Amino acid sequence: MAILYNEKSRIFTIHSKYSTYQMQVDQYDYLLHLYYGSKIENQEMSYLLQYNDRGFSSNPYEVGKNRTYSLDFLPQEYSVFGMGDYRESCLSVVNEDGSYDIELKYENHTIYKGKKLLEGLPAAYGSEEEVETLEICLRDRVTNLEVTLSYSVFYEYDVITRSVKVKNGGSNAIWLDRALSVCLDFANRSDFDYITFYGKHTFERQLERTKVRHGKTTVDSVRGCSSHQQNPFVILCDSNANEVYGECYGFSFVYSGNFKATVELDQFNQTRFVMGINDTGFSYRLQADEEFIAPEVIMAYSEHGLGELSRKYHKVIQNHVCRGKYKKARRPILINNWEATYFDFTSEKLVSIAREASSLGIEMLVMDDGWFGVRNDDYSGLGDWFVNTDKISGGLKKLVEDVNQCGMKFGIWFEPEMINEDSELYREHPEWCLRTPTRKGNRSRYQYVLDMTRKDVRDYLYDCISKILEEANIEYIKWDMNRHLTNVYSLGLDKESQGEVYHRYVLGLYELLERLISKYQDVLFEGCSGGGGRFDAGMLYYTPQIWTSDNTDAIDRLKIQYGTSFCYPISSMGAHVSAVPNHQTGRITPLNTRGIVAMSGTFGYELDVNKMTSSEKEMVKEQVEQYKKHYNTINYGDYYRITDPYHEERYMAWQFVSENKEKMLLQYVLLKPECNAPIVNIKLQGLEPDQVYTVVGTSETYTGSALMKAGYRIPEMNGDYTAVQIEFEAR
Structure with a gap:
C-alpha cells in the first residue's frame, strides 16, 4: 500500500x-x-x-x-x-x-x-x-x-x-x-x-x-x-x-x-x-x-x-491532467493566418493560403481574429459571434468546404470572455460586463470583460459557439483572452458576494469549457491569453495545448520555451514558424533555425506561404516531414535541457529521447558566432549506457556511455543564429 x-x-x-x-x-x-x-x-x-x-x-x-x-x-x-x-x-x-x-x-x-x-x-x-x-x-x-x-x-x-x-x-x-x-x-x-x-x-x-x-x-x-x-x-x-x-x-x-x-x-x-x-x-x-x-x-x-x-x-x-482525444492522438500541423493577414483577409485570401500550405504538407488552416461581427480592427465586434459575410463571402460553411477540398482541416479563433462597447451584444446587454455600477470602468485593448459568473452569459456563449461548430466542419478552436480583469463587480450577485467574483469567474469559465469539450469531443481546443498569459495546469485539463507566447521570434522563444518546460510538457506548447523580419522583434533568423525551435512544441506556421521562395517551400516540406517522423519522440519522449541560457550565452542545446531509448534528437542553436571559436562538446543524457547509437546519415557510432560521459562534438558552425538537428538511432 x-x-x-x-x-x-x-x-x-x-x-x-x-x-x-x-x-x-x-x-x-x-x-x-x-x-x-x-x-x-x-x-x-x-x-x-x-x-x-x-x-x-x-x-x-x-x-x-x-x-x-x-x-x-x-x-x-x-x-x-x-x-x-x-x-x-x-x-x-x-x-x-x-x-x-x-x-x-x-x-x-x-x-x-x-x-x-x-x-x-x-x-x-x-x-x-x-x-x-x-x-x-x-x-x-x-x-x-x-x-x-x-x-x-x-x-x-x-x-x-x-x-x-x-x-x-x-x-x-x-x-x-x-x-x-x-x-x-x-x-x-x-x-x-x-x-x-x-x-x-x-x-x-x-x-x-x-x-x-x-x-x-x-x-x-x-x-x-x-x-x-x-x-x-x-x-x-x-x-x-x-x-x-x-x-x-x-x-x-x-x-x-x-x-x-x-x-x-x-x-x-x-x-x-x-x-x-x-x-x-x-x-x-x-x-x-x-x-x-x-x-x-x-x-x-x-x-x-x-x-x-x-x-x-x-x-x-x-x-x-490532459484529457480527451488529443491527449495522445497526433495533432495536425497547422498554419494560422494572423501574422499573414491580421484583420485584412477574405475567403479568397484564406483559401489561397490553404491551397499552397496543403501542397507543402501542412494539415490545417486556422482562421484567427476578424471573421465575426463588424471586426476590421480591435475597436469593435467582440461578443457578436456571427459570421461577417463581407469577409467570408458565401458563409462559413462554404469557406470550410473550400479549405477541406484543398486537403486541409479547418480551425477558428474565439475570444468568448470579452466584449467591445461597439457591439450588438453590448448595446443589448451592458449589464453583462464586469463593472462597478457607479464607474465607467477600465478598457484594455478597447474591450471589457464579460461576467462569467452569470449563467445567462455562459448560456449565450455556449449557444453561439455551438451554432458555429454545428454550421461547418470545424476541428479546432483557439480560445483567447486578451485582457486582464479590473472593476471586478457582478451585477448578478449581491453586495455581500462581490468578494467571490474572481473565483466564480474562473468556475464559470471552467463550466463553459467542460460543456463544450464534452459535446465536441473531436475538436482540438487550444488555450491562449495574449499568448502564454494563462498557461497553467488548470487550463491544460480542458485544452491539451496552449499558445506559448505571442512572441514568435525564434531566439526569444528559446528562453520562453526553456522556462515553460520546467513544469509543462512539450506536447502542451504551441510553437510556430513565422516570417522574417520577425513582427515582434524585427530579428532575421534562418528558416532552418525557426523550424528547429518551433519543433520543440506543437508545430505549425504563422506566415503567408504564398510569399515564400521555392527553396523556402522545399525547406518547409522537409520540416513538416521531420516533425511527423519525430512526433512521438518530441511529444512523448523524455526532454532534457542541456544548457542554461542564463549562464551560457554562446549557444543553446536540448535533447529528446524516445521512451524506449532507441531514438534521440539533439537540437542546437548557435547564438553568438565567434572567429576561431572554441570546440563545443555536449554531454548527452538519458541514454542506455551499453547501447550503441548511430548518427543518422553518417557512419559515426558511439555508446550511450561515451555520449553521456565524454560527450558529442558539435560540428563547426558559423553565421547568425544557425542551428542543427542531429538524429541518433540505436544500432
Whole structure:
C-alpha cells in the first residue's frame, strides 16, 4: 500500500516510488508535519520534532504549564490564523461572532483506492490501480468548522496531489478571508533557493532564482488569471541543485485565476511554503452546511535535480491532467493566418493560403481574429459571434468546404470572455460586463470583460459557439483572452458576494469549457491569453495545448520555451514558424533555425506561404516531414535541457529521447558566432549506457556511455543564429 496509518503512534505515511511524506496526530490532536523527501521505509520521523521554551511563542491552553509546546514553531500540516502560529497561514475565517479564532483538531480519516473529482474544478485523475487517496478531517470543536485535507499519491509518477474542502458546520454564515491549498513546513531547512517564472506579454516564464531569506517572498497574480507576469508553478531546491543534482520540490497549482505562492524563513530558520487562491479581493461567504473547495496543487520531489523533476511533471500532466482525444492522438500541423493577414483577409485570401500550405504538407488552416461581427480592427465586434459575410463571402460553411477540398482541416479563433462597447451584444446587454455600477470602468485593448459568473452569459456563449461548430466542419478552436480583469463587480450577485467574483469567474469559465469539450469531443481546443498569459495546469485539463507566447521570434522563444518546460510538457506548447523580419522583434533568423525551435512544441506556421521562395517551400516540406517522423519522440519522449541560457550565452542545446531509448534528437542553436571559436562538446543524457547509437546519415557510432560521459562534438558552425538537428538511432 502507498498510504499507511499506524494507530498507536497516529502517524500517516505516504510513499511514492522514490519519495516519502509523513505526518502525525499528536497528543493534543493537532496534525503536525514530519517529513517530505527521499524515500524512507520502516521509520517514524517524529524524532525530528523539537520542543523548546521560546519567548513570545504562545502555548495552547490544554498544554498547561508546558511552555515548550507552541504552534508558533512546530511544523503544521495546515496552518491557520489567530491561534498562535504567527507564520504565513493557509486559512483565515471571520466567525459568526466576528472573531478570527480557528483551532483545527483531528476528527477522523479515510484511505481509499482511486481519487475523487473536485466539483467544478480541474484536477489530476486516475484509476483505482493508479492512485490512492487519504482524506483527513480536522474540526474546530467550538464553531464546528470542518476542514478536509486530501492527499492523492500517483505512485509510479512519483507525485502527490493536495486539495482542501472547508465546510461550515455551524448554524450561521461565516466568511473565508483566505483558503489556500497547501502548506509544507521544513523544520530543519534554511538553505533553499526559490525558483519562479516571471515575465510580461510576449516574454513569459523567465526563470528567476533567489536564495530564500528571512521573512516572506511571494509571487502572485491579482489579474483574474494566472498571468504572463508570474506563473503558478514554483520550485524549492538545494542551493547547489542543477539539472542532474540536488533535492528539488515542485508545486504546480491546478487553477487559472488569482494565485499566491509564498515561502517564509522564520525566526528559528525554519522554512514554510504555502500556495493557493490569492486572498487579495477574496472574501467567500459560507452559509450553514455549505462547502468551499480549494483547488489542487500537484507536488513532486526529486533528489536528482531539476531535469528529473520536470520529467515527472511532464508525464503526470500528459497522462493524468490532459484529457480527451488529443491527449495522445497526433495533432495536425497547422498554419494560422494572423501574422499573414491580421484583420485584412477574405475567403479568397484564406483559401489561397490553404491551397499552397496543403501542397507543402501542412494539415490545417486556422482562421484567427476578424471573421465575426463588424471586426476590421480591435475597436469593435467582440461578443457578436456571427459570421461577417463581407469577409467570408458565401458563409462559413462554404469557406470550410473550400479549405477541406484543398486537403486541409479547418480551425477558428474565439475570444468568448470579452466584449467591445461597439457591439450588438453590448448595446443589448451592458449589464453583462464586469463593472462597478457607479464607474465607467477600465478598457484594455478597447474591450471589457464579460461576467462569467452569470449563467445567462455562459448560456449565450455556449449557444453561439455551438451554432458555429454545428454550421461547418470545424476541428479546432483557439480560445483567447486578451485582457486582464479590473472593476471586478457582478451585477448578478449581491453586495455581500462581490468578494467571490474572481473565483466564480474562473468556475464559470471552467463550466463553459467542460460543456463544450464534452459535446465536441473531436475538436482540438487550444488555450491562449495574449499568448502564454494563462498557461497553467488548470487550463491544460480542458485544452491539451496552449499558445506559448505571442512572441514568435525564434531566439526569444528559446528562453520562453526553456522556462515553460520546467513544469509543462512539450506536447502542451504551441510553437510556430513565422516570417522574417520577425513582427515582434524585427530579428532575421534562418528558416532552418525557426523550424528547429518551433519543433520543440506543437508545430505549425504563422506566415503567408504564398510569399515564400521555392527553396523556402522545399525547406518547409522537409520540416513538416521531420516533425511527423519525430512526433512521438518530441511529444512523448523524455526532454532534457542541456544548457542554461542564463549562464551560457554562446549557444543553446536540448535533447529528446524516445521512451524506449532507441531514438534521440539533439537540437542546437548557435547564438553568438565567434572567429576561431572554441570546440563545443555536449554531454548527452538519458541514454542506455551499453547501447550503441548511430548518427543518422553518417557512419559515426558511439555508446550511450561515451555520449553521456565524454560527450558529442558539435560540428563547426558559423553565421547568425544557425542551428542543427542531429538524429541518433540505436544500432
